[in-house]
Amino acid sequence: MSATNTEVTCDVREVLDRIGDRWTLPVIVELFQGPRRFRQLERGVEGISQRMLTLTLRKMERDGLVERTVYPTVPAQVEYELTPTGRSLSEVLQALAGWAAEHREVVIASRARWREQHPDTRS
Amino acid sequence: MSATNTEVTCDVREVLDRIGDRWTLPVIVELFQGPRRFRQLERGVEGISQRMLTLTLRKMERDGLVERTVYPTVPAQVEYELTPTGRSLSEVLQALAGWAAEHREVVIASRARWREQHPDTRS
DNA sequence: CAGAATCCTTAGTGATACTG
DNA sequence: CAGTATCACTAAGGATTCTG
Numbered sequence: 001m002s003a004t005n006t007e008v009t010c011d012v013r014e015v016l017d018r019i020g021d022r023w024t025l026p027v028i029v030e031l032f033q034g035p036r037r038f039r040q041l042e043r044g045v046e047g048i049s050q051r052m053l054t055l056t057l058r059k060m061e062r063d064g065l066v067e068r069t070v071y072p073t074v075p076a077q078v079e080y081e082l083t084p085t086g087r088s089l090s091e092v093l094q095a096l097a098g099w100a101a102e103h104r105e106v107v108i109a110s111r112a113r114w115r116e117q118h119p120d121t122r123s
Numbered sequence: 124m125s126a127t128n129t130e131v132t133c134d135v136r137e138v139l140d141r142i143g144d145r146w147t148l149p150v151i152v153e154l155f156q157g158p159r160r161f162r163q164l165e166r167g168v169e170g171i172s173q174r175m176l177t178l179t180l181r182k183m184e185r186d187g188l189v190e191r192t193v194y195p196t197v198p199a200q201v202e203y204e205l206t207p208t209g210r211s212l213s214e215v216l217q218a219l220a221g222w223a224a225e226h227r228e229v230v231i232a233s234r235a236r237w238r239e240q241h242p243d244t245r246s
Numbered sequence: 247c248a249g250a251a252t253c254c255t256t257a258g259t260g261a262t263a264c265t266g
Numbered sequence: 267c268a269g270t271a272t273c274a275c276t277a278a279g280g281a282t283t284c285t286g
Contacts, residue, residue, distance in 0.1 A: 011224050011227075012223060014223050014227070015219050023259095049259080049260060051261085077267070077268085104137070107187055110186055110208075146279090161247070174280075193248095
């Protein structure tokens with residue numbers, strides 16, 4: 001690595017703190033397809049609760065990953081959209097997806113081997 | 124994105140499930156420098172508890188990111204080392220580190236702006 | 247040295263009910 | 267529609283003690 005270890009650690013930790021939770025990533029993926037309204041997201045992101053969608057969007061908005069636009073209609077209509085920063089992050093995440101796809105078999109095999117050799121543990 | 128959304132979501136989620144916790148990343152970064160013994164890691168990874176180091180290493184071992192070698196000395200000596208899979212993951216993580224470094228300013232600015240406009244909330 | 251076992255606290259999350 | 271407010275729960279992590 002070119003940077004120092006602590007630098008790398010901190011840098012990546014910051015990203016993970018931002019996207020490492022349960023719902024930020026699925027929301028990013030959904031928004032990558034284009035702007036979405038609140039209810040659309042709720043339906044599009046499978047399994048998310050209304051509360052967690054709100055919290056996740058607020059956090060993303062705070063970090064500048066998402067822009068929130070309120071249209072003064074009745075009833076209110078709110079649109080969420082990835083910012084350029086959010087889009088650039090999405091692209092980096094594809095590298096991660098690529099790695100996962102490439103190494104899935106290896107990891108699965110490793111886990112199977114582990115279970116064989118450690119029949120006692122629950123993981 | 125070239126793959127489907129659910130594919131991407133699942134792929135990245137798998138990675139995040141593996142490295143998104145509090146300690147896997149710092150341990151990877153430490154091990155990237157070379158093989159380490161248990162106590163070395165405990166000292167090298169700042170703030171980690173003995174328990175969490177054990178749990179983290181077990182998980183990484185199970186997933187094939189780390190190889191554990193026991194030397195039958197007295198007292199026992201155990202060496203941990205990144206596998207090729209673990210090394211390849213480290214490299215992907217640099218892309219993430221790169222993104223973080225590039226966008227840190229933007230994110231910090233966004234948070235400052237957020238705090239100005241939302242003096243009430245605690246985040 | 248390299249752990250295992252136990253207890254405890256808290257943050258993250260889910261479910262539910264209510265509102266402008 | 268787009269949220270907010272509460273409550274309850276669980277799992278991750280920390281502190282401590284013990285051991286081959």
